[in-house]
Amino acid sequence: DAKTxxxxxxxxxxxxxxxxxxxxxxxxxxxxxxxxxxxPSQGPEYVIHGLTSNVNNRMASLAIAEDRKSSTLILHRxxxxxxxxxxxILRAPLYGQNxxxxxxxxxxxxx
Amino acid sequence: xxxxxxxxxxxxLKTGQSMTLQCAxxxxxxxxxxxxxxxxxxxxxxxxxxxxxxxxxxxVPNGYNVSRSTTEDFPLRLLSAAPSQxxxxxxxxxxxxxxxxxxxxxxxxxSVL
Numbered sequence: 001d002a003k004t005x006x007x008x009x010x011x012x013x014x015x016x017x018x019x020x021x022x023x024x025x026x027x028x029x030x031x032x033x034x035x036x037x038x039x040p041s042q043g044p045e046y047v048i049h050g051l052t053s054n055v056n057n058r059m060a061s062l063a064i065a066e067d068r069k070s071s072t073l074i075l076h077r078x079x080x081x082x083x084x085x086x087x088x089i090l091r092a093p094l095y096g097q098n099x100x101x102x103x104x105x106x107x108x109x110x111x
Numbered sequence: 112x113x114x115x116x117x118x119x120x121x122x123x124l125k126t127g128q129s130m131t132l133q134c135a136x137x138x139x140x141x142x143x144x145x146x147x148x149x150x151x152x153x154x155x156x157x158x159x160x161x162x163x164x165x166x167x168x169x170x171v172p173n174g175y176n177v178s179r180s181t182t183e184d185f186p187l188r189l190l191s192a193a194p195s196q197x198x199x200x201x202x203x204x205x206x207x208x209x210x211x212x213x214x215x216x217x218x219x220x221x222s223v224l
């Protein structure tokens with residue numbers, strides 16, 4: 001399975017943009033890049049996913065490097081509610097391919 | 112629409128006791144799975160199912176059994192609980208086996224003494 005590498009923790013100030021990096025140098029051509037986040041005492045929730053092109057939704061943006069060996073989750077304006085552990089996951093949309101969650105990045109948002 | 116419902120939310124067991132963690136989803140999802148999360152760590156896959164009557168092992172299946180008799184339910188059984196099974200357990204479902212979006216329950220905190 002292709003692996004991802006994320007910083008253990010990051011800090012941000014409230015109302016400022018946050019860029020959460022993820023390295024995945026062994027990504028294969030069929031792997032999608034997924035981001036989930038886990039708020040305190042809750043189950044993970046889907047944030048965004050993409051294959052090659054940058055993606056935007058109401059929660060965040062996903063910027064994917066041209067060689068696909070890295071990606072960045074962008075929270076445009078951090079709020080206190082965005083404090084969570086963010087997981088970057090690679091997964092091919094194939095039968096039997098499961099989501100593998102690493103330790104993720106713990107994001108702290110300072111008021 | 113309740114989504115993924117897990118019961119109980121908290122449970123304390125003695126070593127050697129058995130119990131079943133319940134998971135139900137009302138979204139007609141084919142794919143269901145169980146994860147455990149130990150303090151400060153990511154989630155590890157225990158078992159998963161791609162449809163009624165079909166189950167398979169994940170990364171850490173030892174000590175756990177599952178069955179999938181209906182689309183809606185995917186119970187996780189601990190036959191003889193051990194302190195090493197103290198963890199938070201999450202159930203998740205997705206529309207299909209190749210689908211991108213997992214929906215998680217709120218978790219069951221299990222302590223084995």
